[in-house]
Amino acid sequence: MKCLICNKRITSKITFSDFFSRRNRFVCDKCYETFPIHINYNFIPLEKYGLNIYSIFDKEYHFKNDPFVMETSKIFNYLYEKDNNSIILLEKKLLINEYSLNIYQKIANINEKNIFIICDYFFI
Numbered sequence: 772m773k774c775l776i777c778n779k780r781i782t783s784k785i786t787f788s789d790f791f792s793r794r795n796r797f798v799c800d801k802c803y804e805t806f807p808i809h810i811n812y813n814f815i816p817l818e819k820y821g822l823n824i825y826s827i828f829d830k831e832y833h834f835k836n837d838p839f840v841m842e843t844s845k846i847f848n849y850l851y852e853k854d855n856n857s858i859i860l861l862e863k864k865l866l867i868n869e870y871s872l873n874i875y876q877k878i879a880n881i882n883e884k885n886i887f888i889i890c891d892y893f894f895i
């Protein structure tokens with residue numbers, strides 16, 4: 772498999788203990804170091820409900836594909852198992868301003884649920 776960022780071949784050591792538990796990787800070790808994952812959590816209160824934001828990076832990166840989809844899916848699965856009665860949205864780049872907050876507030880009120888957003892990067 773090739774790295775979705777640098778397009779180099781991904782090699783990984785296979786040992787007897789992890790032979791049956793190998794996972795698919797879309798990013799090589801060097802790119803993991805170049806684009807370090809730092810999961811941030813932010814909470815923005817809405818009228819009755821809350822907007823919970825999980826961002827994967829501290830900085831904005833421009834990836835052609837979605838190389839960190841495995842990390843996003845892990846957060847998604849964690850949130851779904853923790854509270855499967857909320858709205859979970861996936862965004863690449865999230866802009867929080869008065870307009871978008873108004874929309875999220877309406878979505879929360881119509882559905883009567885908290886909103887969780889998983890994004891690569893968010894800014895206000």
Ligand SMILES: [Zn+2]
Nearest residue numbers: 774777799802
């Ligand atoms: Zn790479």
